[in-house]
Amino acid sequence: xxxxxxxxxxxxxxxxxxVSMNCTSSxxxxxxxxxKQDPGEGPVLLIALYKAGELTSNGRLTAxxxxxxxxxxxxxxxxxxxxxxxxxxxxxxxxxxxxxxFGAGTTVTVRA
Amino acid sequence: xxxxxxxxxxxxxxxxxxxxxxCRSLDFQATTMFWxxxxxxxxxxxxxTSNEGSKATYxxxxxxxxxxxNHASLTLSTLTVTSAHPEDSSFYICSAPGxxxxxxxxxxxxxxxxxxx
Numbered sequence: 001x002x003x004x005x006x007x008x009x010x011x012x013x014x015x016x017x018x019v020s021m022n023c024t025s026s027x028x029x030x031x032x033x034x035x036k037q038d039p040g041e042g043p044v045l046l047i048a049l050y051k052a053g054e055l056t057s058n059g060r061l062t063a064x065x066x067x068x069x070x071x072x073x074x075x076x077x078x079x080x081x082x083x084x085x086x087x088x089x090x091x092x093x094x095x096x097x098x099x100x101x102f103g104a105g106t107t108v109t110v111r112a
Numbered sequence: 113x114x115x116x117x118x119x120x121x122x123x124x125x126x127x128x129x130x131x132x133x134x135c136r137s138l139d140f141q142a143t144t145m146f147w148x149x150x151x152x153x154x155x156x157x158x159x160x161t162s163n164e165g166s167k168a169t170y171x172x173x174x175x176x177x178x179x180x181x182n183h184a185s186l187t188l189s190t191l192t193v194t195s196a197h198p199e200d201s202s203f204y205i206c207s208a209p210g211x212x213x214x215x216x217x218x219x220x221x222x223x224x225x226x227x228x229x
Contacts (some may be wrong), residue, residue: 042221048215
């Protein structure tokens with residue numbers, strides 16, 4: 001699959017702090033997606049982005065589809081303990097092809 | 113949202129045996145399903161695309177004779193790991209595209225933890 005570079009690999013943050021992570025690719029994606037995975041579970045979709053430049057929020061989460069269509073970022077504001085987990089970005093090359101390429105993941109640990 | 117289930121949630125088997133994992137779309141039909149493998153502390157790697165009524169398409173490097181996929185109906189795909197070995201131990205996750213609002217999105221199953229002794 002296509003290579004997505006996700007950073008940072010991990011982060012330790014204080015409760016209440018904001019979190020930011022991003023993904024870049026050498027390929028142009030039609031759709032960018034952000035998932036959260038808890039241990040022993042499948043990924044759960046947080047935010048889906050369908051248009052270049054789109055900025056979308058879901059509660060304390062905000063994500064943007066880069067204007068070049070080769071990058072995306074996810075922000076989590078005012079982190080809480082349940083934000084702990086692994087966050088993955090994923091890209092879909094074409095609208096009629098549901099194959100996803102995943103980033104390596106960002107592990108978030110929140111200190112109370 | 114749409115729900116995808118997997119069975120079993122975890123399985124332990126002896127080396128050399130075969131293991132079947134089921135993936136079901138519970139409240140929608142899926143002509144296509146996807147199988148991923150995830151090793152500890154790593155990302156999801158797409159193994160194959162399961163197509164209802166036709167052969168599965170495998171990603172490069174995935175042995176089709178070892179990972180048999182059957183898309184028996186519009187709600188069921190199965191992955192059989194044949195002659196399993198310890199290196200096949202992994203977390204196997206399936207997904208299916210379903211309609212969510214205006215767009216299709218991928219719904220993931222809860223995963224199956226396979227341990228080969």
